Amino acid sequence: MTTQVQITDEILVEEPLLSARQVTMQFGGLTAVNKVDLDIHPGEIVGLIGPNGAGKTTFFNCLTGMYQPTAGQVLFAGAVLPPQPRKVAVAGVARTFQNIRLFHNMTALENVMVGRYARTKTNAIEAILRLPRHRREEAETREVAQQWLDFVGLGDAAESLSRNMPYGDQRRLEIARALALEPKLLLLDEPTAGMNPQETREAEELITRIRGLGMAVLVIEHDMRFIFSLCDRVACLVRGEVLIDDVPEVVQNDPRVIEAYIGSPVDMPGEQEEAPRPDVSTLAPSKPVLEFPPNAINPIIGHRTKPGGRKDA
Amino acid sequence: MSTLHEFLSRWAGPARWVGLGGAVLVMVAAFLPWAYLPAALDNVTYYGEPSILQWLGFALGFVTAACLVASPILAAKASPRTRRLLNLNRGATAAATASLVYQAIAAIAVALELGGLITLEPGAWLGVVGAAVAALATRALHAGSDARLRYLPTPAWAQILGIVVVLALVLVAAAYGLGLEDPGAFVAFGTFCGLAAWVLARVGIMGWISAAAAANRSALVLASFVVAFVFPFTQNGSDANMSIAAGVLIFAATAMGLNIVVGLAGLLDLGYIAFLGAGAFTAATLSESAFATLGWHPPFPIVMLIAGCVSALLGLLIGSPTLRVSGDYLAIVTLAFGEIFRITMNNLDGSDGPNITRGSNGIPAIPNLDVFGFNFGESHVIAGFDIGRFANYYWLLLLVLALIIVVFVNLNKSRIGRGWVAIREDERAAEAMGVNVFGLKLLAFAGGAFLAGVAGSVKAHVDVSVTPDQYVFMESAFLVAGIVLGGMGTVGGVLVGAAILKLLPEKLRFFEDYRLLLFGLLLIVMMRFRPEGLLPDQRRQLEFHAEDDELAEEADAQALPDLATAGAALSATKEDRA
Numbered sequence: 038m039t040t041q042v043q044i045t046d047e048i049l050v051e052e053p054l055l056s057a058r059q060v061t062m063q064f065g066g067l068t069a070v071n072k073v074d075l076d077i078h079p080g081e082i083v084g085l086i087g088p089n090g091a092g093k094t095t096f097f098n099c100l101t102g103m104y105q106p107t108a109g110q111v112l113f114a115g116a117v118l119p120p121q122p123r124k125v126a127v128a129g130v131a132r133t134f135q136n137i138r139l140f141h142n143m144t145a146l147e148n149v150m151v152g153r154y155a156r157t158k159t160n161a162i163e164a165i166l167r168l169p170r171h172r173r174e175e176a177e178t179r180e181v182a183q184q185w186l187d188f189v190g191l192g193d194a195a196e197s198l199s200r201n202m203p204y205g206d207q208r209r210l211e212i213a214r215a216l217a218l219e220p221k222l223l224l225l226d227e228p229t230a231g232m233n234p235q236e237t238r239e240a241e242e243l244i245t246r247i248r249g250l251g252m253a254v255l256v257i258e259h260d261m262r263f264i265f266s267l268c269d270r271v272a273c274l275v276r277g278e279v280l281i282d283d284v285p286e287v288v289q290n291d292p293r294v295i296e297a298y299i300g301s302p303v304d305m306p307g308e309q310e311e312a313p314r315p316d317v318s319t320l321a322p323s324k325p326v327l328e329f330p331p332n333a334i335n336p337i338i339g340h341r342t343k344p345g346g347r348k349d350a
Numbered sequence: 351m352s353t354l355h356e357f358l359s360r361w362a363g364p365a366r367w368v369g370l371g372g373a374v375l376v377m378v379a380a381f382l383p384w385a386y387l388p389a390a391l392d393n394v395t396y397y398g399e400p401s402i403l404q405w406l407g408f409a410l411g412f413v414t415a416a417c418l419v420a421s422p423i424l425a426a427k428a429s430p431r432t433r434r435l436l437n438l439n440r441g442a443t444a445a446a447t448a449s450l451v452y453q454a455i456a457a458i459a460v461a462l463e464l465g466g467l468i469t470l471e472p473g474a475w476l477g478v479v480g481a482a483v484a485a486l487a488t489r490a491l492h493a494g495s496d497a498r499l500r501y502l503p504t505p506a507w508a509q510i511l512g513i514v515v516v517l518a519l520v521l522v523a524a525a526y527g528l529g530l531e532d533p534g535a536f537v538a539f540g541t542f543c544g545l546a547a548w549v550l551a552r553v554g555i556m557g558w559i560s561a562a563a564a565a566n567r568s569a570l571v572l573a574s575f576v577v578a579f580v581f582p583f584t585q586n587g588s589d590a591n592m593s594i595a596a597g598v599l600i601f602a603a604t605a606m607g608l609n610i611v612v613g614l615a616g617l618l619d620l621g622y623i624a625f626l627g628a629g630a631f632t633a634a635t636l637s638e639s640a641f642a643t644l645g646w647h648p649p650f651p652i653v654m655l656i657a658g659c660v661s662a663l664l665g666l667l668i669g670s671p672t673l674r675v676s677g678d679y680l681a682i683v684t685l686a687f688g689e690i691f692r693i694t695m696n697n698l699d700g701s702d703g704p705n706i707t708r709g710s711n712g713i714p715a716i717p718n719l720d721v722f723g724f725n726f727g728e729s730h731v732i733a734g735f736d737i738g739r740f741a742n743y744y745w746l747l748l749l750v751l752a753l754i755i756v757v758f759v760n761l762n763k764s765r766i767g768r769g770w771v772a773i774r775e776d777e778r779a780a781e782a783m784g785v786n787v788f789g790l791k792l793l794a795f796a797g798g799a800f801l802a803g804v805a806g807s808v809k810a811h812v813d814v815s816v817t818p819d820q821y822v823f824m825e826s827a828f829l830v831a832g833i834v835l836g837g838m839g840t841v842g843g844v845l846v847g848a849a850i851l852k853l854l855p856e857k858l859r860f861f862e863d864y865r866l867l868l869f870g871l872l873l874i875v876m877m878r879f880r881p882e883g884l885l886p887d888q889r890r891q892l893e894f895h896a897e898d899d900e901l902a903e904e905a906d907a908q909a910l911p912d913l914a915t916a917g918a919a920l921s922a923t924k925e926d927r928a
Contacts, residue, residue: 122781131783154785156784161766218783
C-alpha cells in the first residue's frame, strides 16, 4: 500500500506518527466512516470537525481500538495498531471520553495512578511480599501522578474524590490520567464540551502546553474559535468522508465546510425562513456561531456540575 | 413524624424532667425481679441483687439520666467549642430508645421462655414503662448538630489507650456472650452490644474511636491480633465455644478471599463456596484418613499449597470462559458453577465416575493434623489454662486468616488493587487506560480461589469429615451477605460480618427454621439504613452519604460564625431551657 500524504508542504518531510489509511467502518448497511485518510505528525495539534453524525466519534473509536475498521488500517509509528483498546493505550495512544469517564469513587491522585498501570510492572507476588520493585514503583507512580496533577493545575486536589470535583476539573483530571500513560499521541473527544469561556481558554492553554512536551494531539471539537485558534491543521469530516484537511485559514473559508454546517445558500429555499442564514464571514474565528451562547443552559453542564459551583482549592 | 416532633419540641423543658423520671424508673427496675422463675435470662428473680443482664439495663438507664443531666450543664458552663464536642441530647434520645428496645426484648424473652406475660414480675413492667416514658420524652429535646469529638486533637498514647480499652471490652463481651447458654439471654446481650455501639456513636464517642483507629493503624492491628490470640484463654477449655470460634475464623478467611473478588474487582461470584469445597476435598483425599482415595499423604504445609493450587486452577478454568460476561450474567454463571461442583463431587463415587470423593458419603474420619510433632487433636495446658483441640485449630486458623489479610491489604495497596477498583468503577475506561482488564479479573478470580482453597484444607481437618452437602448455594449466599453486612472491600467489615453471620445461627438453634427469614430481614434493614455496611471503607461511605456530609458541612459553615459572634446567647435560646 502506498502512502497517500495530501498535506501541506512544510510537514510533508516528517514521517507521520499516526496514519489512518482508507479507514472504513460499516454498521450493517450504514457506512459511518468512508475511506478516511488522516496523518498526524509528532508535535502537531490536529482538529477534527464536522456536523453531528458525521462519524467523528466512530473514527475516533477506530483509532483507539474500540472498533475494528471494516476496511483500511491505522498505522502508529510504522506498525499497525491492534484493534484492542488496551494495546492501543500501551502502544502510546491515550484518550479522553466525550462524556467524562473517571473512576468516580477514587481520589484524583488514584485516578492518575491508574493511568500509570501500563507503565509499571510489579506483579502480584511482588506486591504481596512488598518486594523492592513494588516499593520503588509505588513511590515512583505516586510521584509521577502528582506531577501530572500539578501539570494540569490540580495539584491541590489530589486527595479529593473525583466525583466531587467541579466539572471543569473533572475534564482536566481525565486529561491528566491520559497523560500519565506518557503517550506519543493524545486523543481528546470534545475536551471543552460544557465549559464556560474561561475554562475553554484554560483548556486551550493546557493543550498548547501538552504539545510543548512533544506529544501530538488530535481534538474533536464543536467550538470553532477553539479549534481554529489552537490547531495546526483541521480536518473536516462530513457524512463519513474527509471533506478537507488543511491549515485552519483554508478550512474556515472553504465554502464546502460552511455548506456542510449551515446548508447551501441556493438549494434550500423554503426551510431556511425561520432562522436567517448567517453570513459566510460569521464562521471566522472572531465570531463563533457554533458554540453555546454564554448564558444558555447547557444540558451537559446542567447534569454534571454541582449547584454549589467551583470549590476554592 | 415531623409534626409529632414539632409538637413535642414545645415541651423541651418539661420533657427533660419527664425523661429523667423515666430513666430513674429504668434504674430502679434493675433492682426488682423481672421473672417469676429462675429459668429465664440466667435468673432475674432476686430483689436488690441484679444479675449482669439487669445491670446492663441499669447502665442504659444511667446513661440516659447522665446525658439528660449533663446536657444543660454543658450548654451553660462550657465554651462553644467544648460544647460541640459531644452531643448529649442526641445521646439521651439514643440511650432512652436503646433502653426501651432492651427492656422490651428482655421482657419478651422472659415471656416466651416461661410461657406468657403472667410470668413477668413488676421489675420487667416497670423497666418497659420507664424506658417508654423516657424514649418518648427525650424525642422532644433539641437534636443539635453532629458531635465533633472525632476532631479533638488527642495525644497518641491516649488514642492507643482508647483502642486497647475498646478491644478489651470486645474481648470481655465476646467471652461472656459465647458463654451464655440461654438463647433469650444471648439475644438480649447481643442486642445490648449493638445498642451500646449505637448510643456511643450518637453521643460522638464512636467518632473519636474510629479517628483514633485510623490514626494508629498498626497499634490497632497489633491489639486486635493480641485480643484474638488471647481469646482461647477466656474459654476454660470449652470445646463447644472454641468450635464456634473456629467456625467464625473459617468463614472470615473464606469471606476475605471473596472480598477480593466482590469487594475490590466488583465481580459478583455466587458460587464461591465451591473453591472452599475444592480445597477441603483436596486436603481430605490427601489426608491419612482410611477413606482417602489417593494413596499419597504429603505433609500438611504442602497439602495446603496443593489445595490452594487446585482451587486456583478451578478458578482459572471457570473464569477464562465466564469472565467475558459481566454483572448479573456473571452472577448466574458462577451460581451454576457452584451447583455443578457440588453435583460433580456427589458423582465421583466410583459408579458414575472415578472414585475420588466417595459420592455423598464424602470422606470421614480425617485425622487430626500433626505438624512438626505438634498434634492438634491433643489438649494442652498452657500457663494453667486448658487448651483443647478446637483452640489449637483456632490458632492455626488465626494464622491463616492473618496471612490472607496480609495478601488482601498488600494487593489492595498496589497497582493491581488500583486496577481492580478501576475495573469495578468503569471497565471500558480502565481498558482505555491500558489496564489489563481480562487478566486482572482472572487474577482476582484465581487468587480468591487460592485463598479459599487454603482455608478449605484446614476446614477439612477441623470438621473431621468432608461431604458435598456442606457446599451448597446457601453457603455462598451467606458469604456474600457477610461481606455486604460488614462493608465491601474492607478487612474489619468482613470480620464483623463473618462473626455476626456465623455466631447467630450457632447460638440461636431454636430459631433455626427462621434463620433465612432473619437474615433476609437483617439485609433489608441494612440496605435501608446503612447500605455501605457496618464498617465501610471511607470511599464507600462517601458514595452513599455524600449528600448528608455536604449538608452537614454547610450547616457547620453556617453555624460557626453564629457561634463566634452571638454564639452563647443564640444557642442558649435554641437549647431547651431546663
